[in-house]
Amino acid sequence: MSFSDKVRTVYQEQIKSIRDAGIFKQERFIHSSQAADIEVEFPAGSSLKKVINMCANNYLGLSSHPDVVKAAHEGLDSRGYGMSSVRFICGTQDIHRELEKKVTEFLGTEDTILFPSCMDANAGVFEAVLTKDDVMISDRLVHASIIDGIRLCSAVHDTFKHSNMEHLEKKLQLHADKRLKLVITDGVFSMDGDTAKLDEMVALCEKYDAMILVDDSHASGFIGKTGRGTHEKCGVMGKIDIITTTFGKALGGASGGCVSGRKELVEMCRQKARPYLFSNTIAPVVVSGVLKVLSILSGSTERRDKLEANTAYWRKGLTEAGFVLKAGDTPIVPVMLFNAKLSQDVSRDLYDEGIYAIGFFFPVVANGQARIRTQVSAGHETHHLDKALEAFIKVGKKYDILGKTKQEIIEKYGL
């Protein structure tokens, strides 16, 4: 018996300390498809509750779109369910390559390689393109999957203060002697909803002969005039050396990710990236769905335009109600509460009012920066947003935080 009582106790204690710290994560079971209106079982065993979803990454409302579902069905019928192989043995279908070409076109890059997820893309890309003679310089707020990828790579790693261009420039000077330099950032930052200054970053990279990688998971499909991403919004299409992104959010929301960019870098990933070499790629049914998503988005900007309008409406409503928001213009709209317990209490009360929105606190965000992160979707209608706003105002009144400044909220509830 290898899993002895002694071993079991080690784990039970660790789990207990997670609970004691108040950071134990619990799933909520959704009994419907992903959409603005969902039916949730929470806590486990309780009866189903109809709520409005304000915390999905379903930015374009495509997760359950009938055309996407239909395309997935067709893909399932024509290409089967699974591949039972990694890409380079016998796991590549025509539609995998077709999707890579379509993504390349959509993002305006040179080539693309699919990964099982964007987590895998980020885990594999650095090691594939850099060596110990090189340096990676990353924004201090990049996504956890990038941190993991950086850890797996032998290149020197340094960071710059969040979106601080002077600091980035200093770092580029400090590491000028390295063979290759790669600057790394998220396009839209998932916790704050702010956008990287890609135009300034590209200029710095040109000045110091560095490459740039952007994780556009929270941007692909809707940021920029035609939804191509942060590089479109910042006017630097064609100048980003590597874009990593996910199909698990706006682009249908199922799963899958990719590395898209300079063709030599994509080729290096095909030869060397371990999550590509040693794990099955995206299933044919999902590939078929994503192909449909890209064709919908290439044909019309209607959905991203609606998302933009919804976002403006939601931000205006919350601001006028007197909430403290993180400034920005993306559909990630953090309602700042600062105190961890307050964020949990507000989230619970919102749920009672039929609004599903989650509180985030340390260590997911910095200490004293607790918040409810709301996310707007093109799947929301005005009545969804109005009802959600009504609930936020009711709960905001209960805790007496409407019209209060950051300082006043902190004085009342502590950090």
Added chain:
Amino acid sequence: MDDKKDVVLKYVIEEYLEDEDDEITYDTPLISGGIVDSFSMVSLKRFLENKYSISIPDEKATPEAFDSVDKIVVLVNEFLK
């Protein structure tokens, strides 16, 4: 000696503190205190090496040895000899 301490303290404040109001002293725990993450130690090491024309081997550049301004100065002195 104090001069070195102040140079390192100034660098840590400029490099790592987001909020200029935060206060740190010579013995504030930097890494265990969550002010400097172990990733960002790289720039501190490079700064010290350039500033004092020394070379700190990786096995000496541990999170423990970098955990406060005081400790960092001890480490630097060791290689200045």
